[in-house]
Amino acid sequence: MKQIIQDLKNGNTILEEVPVPIVKTGEVLIRTTRTLVSLGTERMLVEFGKANFIQKARQQPDKVKQVLDKVKTDGLKPTIDSVFNKLGQPLPLGYCNVGKVVAVGKGVEEFKIGDRVASNGPHAEYVSIPKNLVAKIPENVSDEEAAFTVIGSIGLQGIRLIKPTLGETIVVVGLGLIGLITAQLLKMNGCRVIGFDFDQSKVELASEFGIIAVNPGSGTDQVKFVESVTNGIGADGVIITASNKSNDIISQSAKMSRKRGRIVLVGVVGLDISRADFYEKELTFQVYCSYGPGRYDDDYEQKGNDYPLPFVRWTEKRNFEAILNAIEQKTVDVSKLITERIPLKEYNKIYDNMSGSRSIASILVYDEKDDVPARTIRIGSNNFASSRGILGIIGAGNFTSSTMLPALKKLNADVKYIASSGGLSGTTLSKKYGIANSTTDYKLILEDPQVDLVMITTRHNSHASLSKEILESDKHVFVEKPLALNKEEYETVLKEYNTRNKTITVGFNRRFAPLAQKMKKLLGSSNTPINIIATMNAGFIPKDVWVHDMQVGGGRIIGEACHFIDLCTYLSGSKVIAVCMNAMGANPEEDTDNASILLKYENGTNAVINYFSNGSKAYSKERVEVYSEERTLIMDNWRKLKGYGFKGFTRESSSQDKGHYAQFEKLISQIKSGGKAIIPFDEIANTTLASFAAVESVKNGSWISI
Incomplete structure (x- = not known):
């Protein structure tokens, strides 16, 4: 399928071929049948992408400070690599999508195949969207009209x-797309509406809607x-929908x-506020x-947990429905607001x-299609017929792009597949690193007899099942x-592992770091008990954020x-036999990102891990x-x-190396040649069991034996 993306590194706006997402x-x-281009928001993203590095830095001074701090702690090269990796991740454009439902995921009951719907999906031929960000379109509302649903909800x-x-005077500053819809909605509420804009054509259009519209450029003093x-x-009120740094x-x-x-404030303006202006008028x-x-x-958008209507009358989805009703x-x-209709393939005209x-x-117009495009697209022409150690990757997030794939490229690893849920991130990495296939169907990797090793870099709640x-x-x-996230998940993996002659490797890379290897060599192999104090200034x-969610x-x-x-x-040469953890905070059972873990080992080693944020x-x-x-x-x-x-x-001393490459x-090498x-x-x-025990220890307030 086709999708419009913005390359933040070189500024190009691209119509990319990506696999269709799996619901x-x-x-x-x-x-998708129609999408609306949000000229305000999307113009800012496109212009940011086209800016040079100095201009990008000036637009994001807070990010520059983070970069400088990272240079001090991690060194110049890791920081540069991190910045370029971030800029190398394409940005999907668009958030006003209309189309027909072609598949329904588990747990969705309010939609069926064939429903016409509006959502905040991007400019793509197919999108998979959480149910609370989707609304049914009334029968007598056209797809073009429905494309204004999300942008209207912003106003x-x-x-x-x-x-x-009723009867109040409300000023709308900025009569762009959001401003014109906002002004109409205010009229619908029985307000007297005054609108200001420096574009005379927008002022004239607002006047057609019954707005008292003025162009300050003609010499009118707005105040x-x-x-x-x-x-x-x-x-009585002022709604600012303009975009101006002044x-x-x-x-x-x-x-x-x-x-x-x-x-x-709905738009983006300078916010150097005069205290006197606000103080005197309260x-x-x-x-x-x-x-x-x-x-x-995430509970609302990703997990589908609605807010109860008697307590939260207007959620984002109910706002969508209100706009469609209006x-x-x-x-x-909204029909008078449409300036142009452009076929998707001619997107660059916009x-x-x-x-x-x-x-x-x-408005972007999409071709009518009944067939669903492939969930896998071929990127490279690699021949894996006689190779061993062929890899498939499930997950195309930050760790995959910034750490795993650069290392695998240096090792000339044979990567046949990369799977990503949306298709875009996997396709981008496939092209960058010469991966043969980008797919949204990870089961294709499991079914390919050529693949020897599958690497998982998805969110934690899928690790055990995958x-x-x-x-x-x-x-x-x-x-x-x-x-795994708990003992039940661990037991299911262990049971399967015990029936197979295959290896499981968890990405505990620190033991492979050159300095960890040096420490182990210096300590020797006498199995003498040692004391360890390990501190993670985790941030x-x-x-x-999902990492705190115990279920995810x-x-x-x-x-x-x-x-x-x-x-x-690794350093002790022994195994943990008991764990005790103490966490700081009012609710230590949940707030475990400031904690001290005590580990007791079989050989008498005592370790303290301070994990602080x-x-x-x-x-x-x-x-x-x-x-x-x-x-x-x-x-x-x-x-x-x-x-x-x-x-x-x-x-x-050396450049920072946490052991990923090794x-x-x-x-x-182990996959290709066999061995332990x-x-x-x-x-x-x-x-794994020690980490579970640490959390259990906080709940019980005692040592937990492994």
Whole structure:
């Protein structure tokens, strides 16, 4: 299928060929008939992509500071690699999609195949969208009209925040697409609406809708005009839908408001606010959040958990439905806003001239198709007939793009497939790294007898089930940590593993780092108990990010601290027999990203893992101290190692290396030539159970035996 993307690295807007997505649980698969180009939002993205690196940096000064902090801790090369990897990830354009449902995922009951629907899907021939971001289109609303659903909901949410009442005077600053819809909705609410815009054609169109529309470029003073229309009272509310970096807009909005008036920002403007303007009038100012309540809430959007209507009357989906109803009742006229209709294949007629476009609304028209395009597309011409150690990858996220694939490319690994849920990220990586096939159907990898090893880099809640499926297909498994999120999942993998002559490798790469290898060599193999203090300055992650969800990410101990449990096991040469963890916070059972883990080993080794998220980003992210036989080793951020009390060794340093390359090198060699797993499975199992025990320990307030 075809999809429009923005290349942030070189600024090109591309019509890319990607596999059609597979409908996921809680989603509907839609064949697109129309999409609306949001000229305001999409113009900003396109112009950002076309900007050079200096211009990009000036637009995002907060990101520049993060980059400089990363250089200090991780070094220049890893930082540059990280920045270029981020810029190399294409951005799907568009969020106003209309089409027909062609498939329904599990758990979806309100839609059926054949329904016409509007959603926030991108410019793509097929999209898979969560059910709470999809609304049915009334019979007498055309696909073109329905394409305004999402953009209309943005204006509607601004109105919900400003809470207009019958007879009030509301000013709309900026009569672009959102502004013109907002003005119509306000008229529908019984308000007197004043609109300002410097584009005379938009002013004239607004006048046709009964708006008191003015072009300030003709010499009209906006503040005085509002005062004259309201008999010196001022506007009851101002909705800013303009896009302009100037601070004048917010200042004028305050000056034209009455005492205790309301201002809502829907657009993007300068926000250097004058305290006097707001103080003297006791004005309220609020910034909207996209389509309405539920936006950016995974529980609502991704998991499909609706907010109860008696308590949250207007969610983003109910806003979609309200806009469609307004279009159906002809109280909002969107047909006059359409400037052009362009076939999808001629998309560049819109995107090549966005900066100078006078268009209000551009509609992309899609070909009528009954056949569903392939879920796999061929990228390379690789011949794997006589090869061994052929790989398939499930997951095309940040770890795959920034760490795994660069290492596999250096190793000349034979990667036959990469699977991604949406198809775009996998296709981008296929082209960049010469992978033969991009697919959205991971089962194709399992069914191919040529594939020897399948590598999993998906979200944590799928690791156990995918590992089991891969073993059932009689293939080796590499799964980026963790192996499982709980004992039940672990047991299902273990049962399958015990019936197969295949290996499971979990991505505990730290043990393969050059400095970890050096530490192990210096400590020797006497099995003498040692003391270890390992500190992970992990950094803060907001609570609404999926890694904190125990059902999806497993929390940061199971999902991340397991790395250091394995490292301590490797350095000690022993296995964990008991675990005790203490966590900081009001609810330590859930807030486990600031915790200390005590590990007791069979050989008497004592290890302490401090996993903290409240430290400075300027400080080293990882540090390990080992005390043994009147000797001490200090490893700092995988760049420096110091030794005290060792004959012939005092220090060693290198560029930052966490062991990923060595891990994959050993893994591919093992798959090609056979032999033992690069990490003994009993150690993987021990680390996995120790991470579960740590979380259980917090709940019980006691030591947990393994």
